[in-house]
Amino acid sequence: MVDLNFLIVDWEVQLFVLVVILAHLYIYWKFTSVYKFFENQNIQGPKPKFFFGTWFDSRSKFLGDEDISLTKQYGKIVGTFDGITPNAVITHPDIIKQILSLSADKFQDRRVSTTRNPVLRKSLLSLCGEEEKEIQSFIATHITEEKIQKLLPRIESSASTLTHNLTKKIEENKTINLTDHVEEFIEDVIALSLFGIDLNSDGEFRDEFISNVSQIFNVRNPNSYFALIPFLYPLLQGDSWIIPQKSLKFFTDLIATGIKETPRNSPVTEGKAAHLIDILVEASEEEKKSVKKEKEDENPKLVLTDDVIVSKCLSAILTLVNAARSLILFTVYELAKNQEVQERLSEEIQRNKSDNINCADLKNCRYLDKILNETLRLYPFEFRIEKICKEPITLGPVQLDKGNKVSIPLFSLHRNDEFYPEGEKFDPSRFDTENLEKRNPFTYLPFGQSGLNSCIQLGVLVSKLTVYKLVEKLKFTKSEDGDQKLYRTGITGVPQPENLQVSAELRAK
Numbered sequence: 001m002v003d004l005n006f007l008i009v010d011w012e013v014q015l016f017v018l019v020v021i022l023a024h025l026y027i028y029w030k031f032t033s034v035y036k037f038f039e040n041q042n043i044q045g046p047k048p049k050f051f052f053g054t055w056f057d058s059r060s061k062f063l064g065d066e067d068i069s070l071t072k073q074y075g076k077i078v079g080t081f082d083g084i085t086p087n088a089v090i091t092h093p094d095i096i097k098q099i100l101s102l103s104a105d106k107f108q109d110r111r112v113s114t115t116r117n118p119v120l121r122k123s124l125l126s127l128c129g130e131e132e133k134e135i136q137s138f139i140a141t142h143i144t145e146e147k148i149q150k151l152l153p154r155i156e157s158s159a160s161t162l163t164h165n166l167t168k169k170i171e172e173n174k175t176i177n178l179t180d181h182v183e184e185f186i187e188d189v190i191a192l193s194l195f196g197i198d199l200n201s202d203g204e205f206r207d208e209f210i211s212n213v214s215q216i217f218n219v220r221n222p223n224s225y226f227a228l229i230p231f232l233y234p235l236l237q238g239d240s241w242i243i244p245q246k247s248l249k250f251f252t253d254l255i256a257t258g259i260k261e262t263p264r265n266s267p268v269t270e271g272k273a274a275h276l277i278d279i280l281v282e283a284s285e286e287e288k289k290s291v292k293k294e295k296e297d298e299n300p301k302l303v304l305t306d307d308v309i310v311s312k313c314l315s316a317i318l319t320l321v322n323a324a325r326s327l328i329l330f331t332v333y334e335l336a337k338n339q340e341v342q343e344r345l346s347e348e349i350q351r352n353k354s355d356n357i358n359c360a361d362l363k364n365c366r367y368l369d370k371i372l373n374e375t376l377r378l379y380p381f382e383f384r385i386e387k388i389c390k391e392p393i394t395l396g397p398v399q400l401d402k403g404n405k406v407s408i409p410l411f412s413l414h415r416n417d418e419f420y421p422e423g424e425k426f427d428p429s430r431f432d433t434e435n436l437e438k439r440n441p442f443t444y445l446p447f448g449q450s451g452l453n454s455c456i457q458l459g460v461l462v463s464k465l466t467v468y469k470l471v472e473k474l475k476f477t478k479s480e481d482g483d484q485k486l487y488r489t490g491i492t493g494v495p496q497p498e499n500l501q502v503s504a505e506l507r508a509k
């Protein structure tokens, strides 16, 4: 007998090879047909590459600059691909209006849509303004400015420590490593103003706390191809760069303990420094009482549940680590470069100074507002606002399908010479009323994904008070040590300030 077994094996091998070839052909066909998406609609854009789409060459570059050159080269609507997902990059104000306002319900926030952890998801929903309406309106009516004002003494205490730390550097004739100092300050503010924890009282906890804060918005090896993959194919751990599981647990445990240990039935007394958990727990107790009275129900349904408090605190942490840090850093950096602006601010502060600074005092500082507005224009704390289409939609000349993306690149929108003459120049007078009126409001989206919601307001408040306290005592000047690098390059998730330095001197009393 002739052994025919080898034929069978051979046949299996052949089948296997055939399947592999077909799979390759399918994948190749899939990619190339997807990559015709914008070409078929006559929308210009860079040439996509297999698997990476239009991101292949973005490694090791600063994405803000990349977006600026993308718009310069291809115009106000650019066809790009995140992996195999078409992504229309838009800087046309009328279309932006359609995305963010007129047809807002046809889009979903990209970050939320790829986040599966329920706690983090809730926080991101709150940050991008897509959380349930009843929570939004509860926060808006119950967490009033008066309540938030009770945080000021703690924020002020951290700001004073920062000023003190900088003063020491001045006495040693040293250049100030702003990036370093503001980072320490943010850690201090989070611990003290959100949780009421003094980091200096417990070295071991301090190390743990700081190591976990540093995990937030931290992409490892941002200059490698691997860093791209979760962003292009979000099913592969798309949210872990926002905050890793372990650190998420560290913070949610910390918040839960804070909620448990906050005394009930003792209102946050006037004048006593409160932290954010105090304020939220107090508001939830008030809600319980008023709902019980109304419904005479022992277990009524509440809006401000412990879960909501946890997600709100987490949103506040994310905001401080990213938005407030970036805003404080770049404001001081620009003040050091623009002495007239700084002097005018210093005069405003001297005129408005009071012993117990409150929200109203800060509101009076209109010029400070304009300075922050201008800083947020030049240095937005997000690269892009990114949305996913919930259904097919036509945006100007481009037709998008369900699941496609739209992106509004903030660096390129905010620095466009057409909307902002001499777009790279720092000039707070762009926010004078008469200049504001001349501009389409959809050319300025300073609060990124978030809009001006309660958390961002807290971030702005912290930044404002800090800049106020710093400029009250110190005069910043440009550092003579060259080689400052504003941003880290690569796939960093959010813009990451890198190495900003200034010099300073004490202001005469």
Ligand SMILES: *[C@@H]1O[C@H](CO)[C@@H](O)[C@H](O)[C@H]1NC(C)=O
Pocket: 171, 172, 173
């Ligand atoms: C700082 O510089 C000033 C003048 O440049 C000098 O008089 C002073 O001794 C220096 N202080 C230190 C601590 O180096």
Ligand SMILES: *[C@@H]1O[C@H](CO)[C@@H](O)[C@H](O)[C@H]1NC(C)=O
Pocket: 177, 179, 180, 498, 499
């Ligand atoms: C400033 O601090 C940052 C953060 O710690 C550090 O990465 C950087 O190297 C420092 N820059 C200088 C010039 O020391």
Ligand SMILES: *[C@@H]1O[C@H](CO)[C@@H](O)[C@H](O)[C@H]1NC(C)=O
Pocket: 158, 159, 161, 162, 165, 181, 184, 185, 188
């Ligand atoms: C002030 O400096 C100390 C010592 O370097 C540091 O531990 C602390 O975090 C700093 N605090 C602030 C608010 O910058």
Ligand SMILES: *[C@@H]1O[C@H](CO)[C@@H](O)[C@H](O)[C@H]1NC(C)=O
Pocket: 208, 209, 211, 212, 215, 246, 247, 250
């Ligand atoms: C975060 O906190 C945990 C404690 O819950 C600690 O074990 C860990 O070392 C901290 N740091 C990081 C980077 O996870």
Ligand SMILES: *[C@@H]1O[C@H](CO)[C@@H](O)[C@H](O)[C@H]1NC(C)=O
Pocket: 348, 351, 352, 364, 365, 366, 367
């Ligand atoms: C605060 O400063 C502004 C000038 O920027 C001034 O118009 C305003 O009157 C001042 N407010 C007070 C209470 O002094």
Ligand SMILES: *[C@@H]1O[C@H](CO)[C@@H](O)[C@H](O)[C@H]1NC(C)=O
Pocket: 369, 370, 372, 373, 431, 436, 444, 446, 460
């Ligand atoms: C400028 O910033 C303030 C907060 O600091 C904000 O209330 C205001 O709306 C901003 N102006 C514009 C035009 O967005």
